[in-house]
Amino acid sequence: MSQECSADVAAGLLAAGEDWTGAVEAAEQALACPACRKSPRCMSRALGTLVCAGELVAADAHSLALLDESPGDHVLLARACVARRTGDLARHSSLLALVRPDDVEVRPLVRLWTVELLVARGDLDGAEAVLPARHGGPLVLEAEAVVAMARGRPQDALEGHLACGRTLVENGVVNPAVLPWRSRAARAALACGDSGEALRLAMEEHAAAARWGEPRALGWSLAAVAGASPPHGEDLVVYERAIRLLGMAHARMDLAEVLCDYGDRLTAHGKQAAASEIYARAHATALDVGDTVLLRRIEESARGAATAEPALTPVEAEVARLVCAGLRNKEIAVRLAMATRTVELHLTRVYRKLGLSGRRELRATRWAWLHHETLRTDRGAPGGPPE
Amino acid sequence: MTNSGLLDELRRTRFELVRNGRWHEADRLAGEAVAGGLEPGALAYLPGSPGPCRTSVFRAVQAANRGTGRAEAVASARHAEQVDDGTFWQAVTVLIHAGENALAHRRWTAATGVSRDVHDLLGGRIMVLRGDPRAAVRLLTRGVRPRLRVVAAAWLVQALTEAGELDRARAVLESARPVAEHPDSAELHFARGRLLLAEGRSAVALDEFLECGRLLAAWGVVNPAVLPWRSSAALAAADTGDLVLARICADKDLVAARRWGAPRGIGLALHASALARGDDVQLEEAITFLTAGEALRARHDLAQLLLARGEIGRARKHTRYLREAASCPQWTRAADALASRLLRKDGEAALSDQERRIALLARAGRSNREIAAELGLVLRTVEFHLTAVYRKMGVAGRPGLRRAFVPSA
Numbered sequence: 066m067s068q069e070c071s072a073d074v075a076a077g078l079l080a081a082g083e084d085w086t087g088a089v090e091a092a093e094q095a096l097a098c099p100a101c102r103k104s105p106r107c108m109s110r111a112l113g114t115l116v117c118a119g120e121l122v123a124a125d126a127h128s129l130a131l132l133d134e135s136p137g138d139h140v141l142l143a144r145a146c147v148a149r150r151t152g153d154l155a156r157h158s159s160l161l162a163l164v165r166p167d168d169v170e171v172r173p174l175v176r177l178w179t180v181e182l183l184v185a186r187g188d189l190d191g192a193e194a195v196l197p198a199r200h201g202g203p204l205v206l207e208a209e210a211v212v213a214m215a216r217g218r219p220q221d222a223l224e225g226h227l228a229c230g231r232t233l234v235e236n237g238v239v240n241p242a243v244l245p246w247r248s249r250a251a252r253a254a255l256a257c258g259d260s261g262e263a264l265r266l267a268m269e270e271h272a273a274a275a276r277w278g279e280p281r282a283l284g285w286s287l288a289a290v291a292g293a294s295p296p297h298g299e300d301l302v303v304y305e306r307a308i309r310l311l312g313m314a315h316a317r318m319d320l321a322e323v324l325c326d327y328g329d330r331l332t333a334h335g336k337q338a339a340a341s342e343i344y345a346r347a348h349a350t351a352l353d354v355g356d357t358v359l360l361r362r363i364e365e366s367a368r369g370a371a372t373a374e375p376a377l378t379p380v381e382a383e384v385a386r387l388v389c390a391g392l393r394n395k396e397i398a399v400r401l402a403m404a405t406r407t408v409e410l411h412l413t414r415v416y417r418k419l420g421l422s423g424r425r426e427l428r429a430t431r432w433a434w435l436h437h438e439t440l441r442t443d444r445g446a447p448g449g450p451p452e
Numbered sequence: 453m454t455n456s457g458l459l460d461e462l463r464r465t466r467f468e469l470v471r472n473g474r475w476h477e478a479d480r481l482a483g484e485a486v487a488g489g490l491e492p493g494a495l496a497y498l499p500g501s502p503g504p505c506r507t508s509v510f511r512a513v514q515a516a517n518r519g520t521g522r523a524e525a526v527a528s529a530r531h532a533e534q535v536d537d538g539t540f541w542q543a544v545t546v547l548i549h550a551g552e553n554a555l556a557h558r559r560w561t562a563a564t565g566v567s568r569d570v571h572d573l574l575g576g577r578i579m580v581l582r583g584d585p586r587a588a589v590r591l592l593t594r595g596v597r598p599r600l601r602v603v604a605a606a607w608l609v610q611a612l613t614e615a616g617e618l619d620r621a622r623a624v625l626e627s628a629r630p631v632a633e634h635p636d637s638a639e640l641h642f643a644r645g646r647l648l649l650a651e652g653r654s655a656v657a658l659d660e661f662l663e664c665g666r667l668l669a670a671w672g673v674v675n676p677a678v679l680p681w682r683s684s685a686a687l688a689a690a691d692t693g694d695l696v697l698a699r700i701c702a703d704k705d706l707v708a709a710r711r712w713g714a715p716r717g718i719g720l721a722l723h724a725s726a727l728a729r730g731d732d733v734q735l736e737e738a739i740t741f742l743t744a745g746e747a748l749r750a751r752h753d754l755a756q757l758l759l760a761r762g763e764i765g766r767a768r769k770h771t772r773y774l775r776e777a778a779s780c781p782q783w784t785r786a787a788d789a790l791a792s793r794l795l796r797k798d799g800e801a802a803l804s805d806q807e808r809r810i811a812l813l814a815r816a817g818r819s820n821r822e823i824a825a826e827l828g829l830v831l832r833t834v835e836f837h838l839t840a841v842y843r844k845m846g847v848a849g850r851p852g853l854r855r856a857f858v859p860s861a
Contacts, residue, residue, distance in 0.1 A: 089707050120707070122475045122518070122674050129476045151473030278700045310697075313662065315473075315669060 071095035072107035075114040082240025082277040089118045096127050102134070109139035109170075116146045117242040119279040119314055138164045138171050149178065150281070152317025152354040158182055173204035180208040184215045187358045203232040207246060210253070219256035226250035241270045242282040248289035255293060256413075260422030263293035281319065284310030288323040295426050296333050304330060321350035325363045332370045333418065340370045369418070377418060384411045389428050455490070463494050470672045478672055479514050486510045492542070497671035497678065499636040500603040502570050503538030513542050516549040519675030519712040526550045537570045544574050549677040551714030553581050553743075569596035569604075576607055581716075583744025583779060585615035602628070606639035613647045614745050616782025621647050638667040642679050649684065652851025654691035661685035676705040676717040683717075686724035693816050698728035715741040723750045732757055748774060748783050755790050760845075768794050793845070802844045810834060811841045815853050
């Protein structure tokens with residue numbers, strides 16, 4: 066063929082992530098081309114582009130027509146992807162089960178999604194069993210990182226996400242709509258206490274998502290920016306914008322998670338009433354989607370916000386106070402007669418509850434101090450810290 | 453199961469399918485149900501829907517909502533024998549969505565045996581598109597049956613807004629308190645958004661458009677020809693300075709409008725995209741797709757863009773077109789305002805650096821007090837500079853400022 070195949074054009078534009086309109090129109094051209102329609106490779110590229118562009122109604126119609134015409138793993142996979150993006154986890158999982166696992170073309174993607182599904186259901190052992198013994202391409206690295214994060218090994222997760230991203234970028238895939246590895250890495254970096262790195266990664270993803278111009282990827286990256294920002298007012302506005310975009314994109318799975326994060330952040334700001342409203346929305350959405358792990362997290366957070374007790378336990382508040390006073394973990398452990406590991410554990414909870422990303426931020430906020438004052442003067446009395 | 457029980461059940465199943473991203477299966481289900489004799493208005497987005505219609509016309513309605521297969525949809529709408537209010541309403545609606553305005557008008561003039569209110573309402577719709585909002589207002593104020601009240605109010609508000617009668621539009625809107633969950637409330641949200649946009653209250657307008665979009669998404673409507681809420685949201689977003697959101701909304705509508713192929717949707721999306729990017733060539737292209745008031749608005753925005761950029765000659769040419777074509781007072785006024793600014797050859801280029809800085813902050817929604825704090829000036833100085841900015845830009849105040857400036861990405 067003298068002319069370049071439209072499906073290849075679409076895939077190229079998707080990877081580069083700068084011409085949304087061009088990518089969608091090339092994909093639809095490929096779907097209208099009789100030669101391309103016969104090639105599973107072309108169809109998988111065209112459908113994949115439509116899904117990553119958020120043109121889900123078109124992807125649904127085309128994949129359903131193809132299913133009648135020439136069924137195959139690539140069509141099933143595309144339909145599984147549409148189900149996943151709209152937050153129908155049950156159908157996503159049953160469609161995924163129909164794909165033959167021995168197909169080399171689709172295996173890495175099937176594996177990544179299976180891992181993510183199992184993690185969302187809290188089956189970490191099952192997820193680990195799916196991982197291959199040998200190291201593989203970017204999608205395997207990503208799957209390993211997802212499991213590491215769920216296992217509470219954020220350092221490994223961070224390295225995994227970054228390695229996945231490096232491989233993708235080397236292959237010219239810079240569009241976060243294909244795989245949002247930067248925001249996931251940002252989450253891991255936050256859990257490691259490196260808020261600077263987290264914010265840098267999130268901002269980078271946000272810039273790339275804005276170039277692509279699809280609301281889901283943009284909303285997701287904004288949420289990462291908000292999550293990595295210190296809790297000083299602007300972060301709430303950014304969360305609101307992220308939620309609006311994810312709503313527009315009908316991305317219920319992401320929406321549930323971001324709503325939960327937003328609730329946590331509102332709680333950290335001492336806005337308990339607003340937080341419980343957001344938790345209710347998060348809960349309804351997560352229930353709808355069927356993400357059990359997230360549901361548990363939301364229920365826990367909502368309980369924490371609903372009780373009028375201060376957000377930090379007395380021990381956590383004491384640890385936070387000592388950190389602010391400049392003590393190191395080891396010194397705190399000696400003073401409070403506990404293991405260093407326990408101090409670390411308390412601190413992790415403090416960061417999560419206050420929506421902080423690490424020691425430096427904790428020291429920078431007056432929040433912990435104010436909070437501790439409330440605790441000391443009227444322990445057990447209802448009412449949050451002053452704003 | 454009774455007929456209405458069955459209908460409720462089907463309706464619920466349909467919404468559930470759409471919620472889970474199974475648009476095509478939802479359409480199939482609705483198509484079969486209507487072929488079996490069930491009420492179409494409950495199974496597809498069909499504002500007004502005065503009654504049942506032919507199956508072939510219902511398929512055309514579905515195609516229009518989906519935004520694919522325009523030629524077939526037009527053919528079924530065109531050849532549907534008119535036997536009742538429902539078929540007439542649905543067929544004319546499809547013709548309007550498909551951009552077949554002349555055909556729709558002919559069908560409307562030749563209609564016999566159609567209820568008076570159904571005929572009036574569709575006439576109002578057609579008159580707005582033909583660039584005669586005053587005739588539309590007359591048709592839309594003659595009273596309708598309860599079922600059509602929401603859609604009649606929404607279209608009347610739109611016609612009044614088009615005619616520049618914003619106070620009257622506001623009064624109609626306030627008397628038509630929306631019933632929650634009314635099937636036609638998307639139309640009302642859209643009309644309110646358009647009015648707010650004309651009043652310069654873009655941030656609130658944006659919320660209305662997004663709510664309209666949420667309701668349409670629940671029905672699985674993607675075609676901007678049905679309601680161009682994304683293009684309108686893009687205008688509102690560009691006004692508030694959120695150019696990324698503006699671009700996203702405009703692009704999505706542009707792709708969908710090209711897929712459907714009716715010129716109006718393409719023109720509106722191009723207009724929105726051009727404003728989000730400050731692209732005068734795209735705005736010129738938009739004008740070629742638009743008619744009536746919508747073409748005038750695009751022409752006005754083009755002249756404004758060129759003026760702000762200092763391309764006085766081209767700005768003058770488009771202002772002249774605008775004045776010659778203006779059919780109602782609001783566009784004559786707009787042309788006069790542009791002309792007086794052209795006469796002074798002012799505009800953005802005439803601003804001093806300090807004035808420009810202040811103008812940009814004001815455009816971004818900062819209050820005078822905030823600007824003063826940010827630039828380390830006293831409040832009085834900020835006010836003084838802003839007055840000069842308003843004079844040089846030929847605008848009346850902050851909302852005008854938003855429109856007069858070239859968006860910079």
